Amino acid sequence: MRKTLFLVCLCLAMGAQAQKKEGGISNKMLSEMQKEQKLTAGDKALMNAIAANAIDDLATNHQNAGALDTHFSIETKKQSITNQQQSGRCWMFSGMNVLRGDYLLRTDSVQVEFSQAYLFFYDQLEKANLMLQGCIDTGSKPIDDQRVQFFFHHPVSDGGTFCGVADLAEKYGLVPREAMPESFASDNTSKARQLISSKLREFGLQLREMVQKGKKAASIEKAKTRMLCQVYHMLQYTIGEPPQKFTYTFRSTKGNAVGEAREFTPQTFYKEVVGRQLNGTFIMVMNDPRRPYYKTYEVELDRHTYDGHNWKYVNLPMDDIEEMAIATLRAGHKLYSSYDVGKQLDRKRGYCDTENFDYGSLFGTTFGMNKAERIETFDSGSTHAMTLCAVDLDKKGRAVKWKVENSWGADWGQKGCLIMSNRWFREYMFRLVVPNEYVPEKVMKAWQTQPVMVMPEDPLFLPDE
Numbered sequence: 001m002r003k004t005l006f007l008v009c010l011c012l013a014m015g016a017q018a019q020k021k022e023g024g025i026s027n028k029m030l031s032e033m034q035k036e037q038k039l040t041a042g043d044k045a046l047m048n049a050i051a052a053n054a055i056d057d058l059a060t061n062h063q064n065a066g067a068l069d070t071h072f073s074i075e076t077k078k079q080s081i082t083n084q085q086q087s088g089r090c091w092m093f094s095g096m097n098v099l100r101g102d103y104l105l106r107t108d109s110v111q112v113e114f115s116q117a118y119l120f121f122y123d124q125l126e127k128a129n130l131m132l133q134g135c136i137d138t139g140s141k142p143i144d145d146q147r148v149q150f151f152f153h154h155p156v157s158d159g160g161t162f163c164g165v166a167d168l169a170e171k172y173g174l175v176p177r178e179a180m181p182e183s184f185a186s187d188n189t190s191k192a193r194q195l196i197s198s199k200l201r202e203f204g205l206q207l208r209e210m211v212q213k214g215k216k217a218a219s220i221e222k223a224k225t226r227m228l229c230q231v232y233h234m235l236q237y238t239i240g241e242p243p244q245k246f247t248y249t250f251r252s253t254k255g256n257a258v259g260e261a262r263e264f265t266p267q268t269f270y271k272e273v274v275g276r277q278l279n280g281t282f283i284m285v286m287n288d289p290r291r292p293y294y295k296t297y298e299v300e301l302d303r304h305t306y307d308g309h310n311w312k313y314v315n316l317p318m319d320d321i322e323e324m325a326i327a328t329l330r331a332g333h334k335l336y337s338s339y340d341v342g343k344q345l346d347r348k349r350g351y352c353d354t355e356n357f358d359y360g361s362l363f364g365t366t367f368g369m370n371k372a373e374r375i376e377t378f379d380s381g382s383t384h385a386m387t388l389c390a391v392d393l394d395k396k397g398r399a400v401k402w403k404v405e406n407s408w409g410a411d412w413g414q415k416g417c418l419i420m421s422n423r424w425f426r427e428y429m430f431r432l433v434v435p436n437e438y439v440p441e442k443v444m445k446a447w448q449t450q451p452v453m454v455m456p457e458d459p460l461f462l463p464d465e
Contacts, residue, residue, distance in 0.1 A: 081416030085187035088158030088465030095165030139211025159463025164304035173266025185238035350413020
C-alpha cells in the first residue's frame with residue numbers, strides 16, 4: 001500500500017515538474033493574453049461578422065475593386081482554354097499550351113489540343129520507375145536516411161515542371177485529345193495515386209531486401225520489371241491504354257477540317273506538331289531573393305524520368321525576367337510560368353493584385369514579410385503553373401499588367417484567363433521557361449556554368465501543381 005502511494009505521489013510530482021518546463025504557455029502568460037483582449041463594441045461587431053462570413057469578403061479592398069482594364073498592348077494568339085479538374089497537372093497543361101501555341105503561330109490558323117491523359121500515363125509510369133530504382137540505388141542505406149525517405153515519402157505525384165513535358169514528349173511522343181480522352185481517374189487523381197503509392201512502397205521494401213541480401217543486379221532488374229508491370233496494369237485500368245497509332249484530321253480555329261484524315265503514331269504526331277527537339281532549346285529561370293543572382297541551381301533527384309533531366313534554374317532579378325518575358329511575348333510565343341497563385345487572388349474577377357485584400361486592417365495587425373522571408377519560412381512558393389500570354393506596357397515600355405491562360409476551365413476568371421498587376425507579378429512569380437533566342441548573353445553564360453546542387457526539400461523547389 002505504501003509502495004503504491006509512493007508511486008502515485010512520484011507520478012504527481014513528475015507531472016507537476018513537467019508542467020513547469022520552460023517554454024510552455026504558463027497561467028501567467030495566458031492571463032496576460034486574456035487581459036489584452038479588451039473588446040470594444042467595434043471588436044464585437046467584427047467578431048460577429050468574421051464568424052458568419054468568408055474572410056476574403058470582409059477584407060476586400062473596395063478602393064481596388066473597380067472594373068478591370070482588359071486591354072493588353074502585346075498579346076499572343078488566343079486558343080481554347082483547358083481544365084485540369086481535380087488534379088495537380090498544371091505543369092503539363094501549361095507546357096502543352098506553350099507547344100500548341102507555337103504550332104498555332106507557325107500554321108497561322110490550325111490549332112490542336114493535346115491529350116494530357118496520354119502523357120500523364122507515362123509520367124506516372126516513369127515516376128514509379130524513378131522511385132523503384134531509387135530504392136535499389138539506396139538499398140544499402142538505413143530506412144531513415146534522408147534520401148531513402150525522399151523516395152518513400154511521395155512515390156508518385158501529379159506535380160512537375162516544364163522539363164517533364166520536354167523529357168516525356170520527346171520519349172513517348174504526343175497524341176491529340178480525341179485519341180485518348182480524359183478518364184475519371186485522370187481528372188480526379190487522388191485515389192489512384194494513393195493506391196499506386198501504397199503498392200510502390202511495398203515494392204520498394206522488397207527491392208531493398210534484395211539489395212541487402214546481395215542479390216544479383218539482373219535478378220533485381222527482373223523483379224523491378226515485374227513490379228512495373230503491375231503499375232502499368234493499374235494505370236491502364238484508371239487512365240486508359242495509350243494508343244500506339246490513330247487517325248486524326250487537323251482543324252482550323254473555326255472548326256473546319258484542314259486536309260484529309262491521316263494516320264499517326266505518337267512519335268510522328270510529335271514530329272508534325274512540335275517538329276523539333278525540346279531539350280536544349282530553352283532555359284528555366286527563377287526569382288529567389290535568398291540566393292545570389294546569375295547563379296545556376298539544380299535540384300538533386302527531382303526529375304520525371306530516371307534517365308531524364310533534373311530541374312535546373314538560373315536565379316535572376318525580376319527586371320531580367322520581365323525583359324525576357326516581354327521579348328518572347330512580343331515575338332508571339334507563350335511562356336510556361338509559375339506562381340503562388342493563392343496569394344491576393346480575387347477569384348470572382350480573375351485578378352491578382354497585392355492590394356486586393358486588406359487583411360491587416362481586418363485583424364488589426366500587419367503582414368510584413370518580404371519575398372525572401374516568405375520563401376524561407378514556407379509562407380510562399382511556386383504552387384501553380386500557368387501560361388503567360390500577354391503583357392500591357394506603359395509609354396516607357398515598362399510592364400503594367402500581365403495575363404495568363406489558366407487551366408481551371410473557360411468559365412473561370414477572365415474567360416479562363418487571369419490578369420495580374422505588375423506589383424503582384426514581382427512578388428509572387430517564381431519560374432519562367434524562356435526559348436534560347438530570347439535569352440541575353442549574360443544570362444546564357446550563367447546557365448552554362450556548373451550548377452549548385454540543392455536539396456528537393458527546399459521550399460522553392462516543390463513541384464508545380
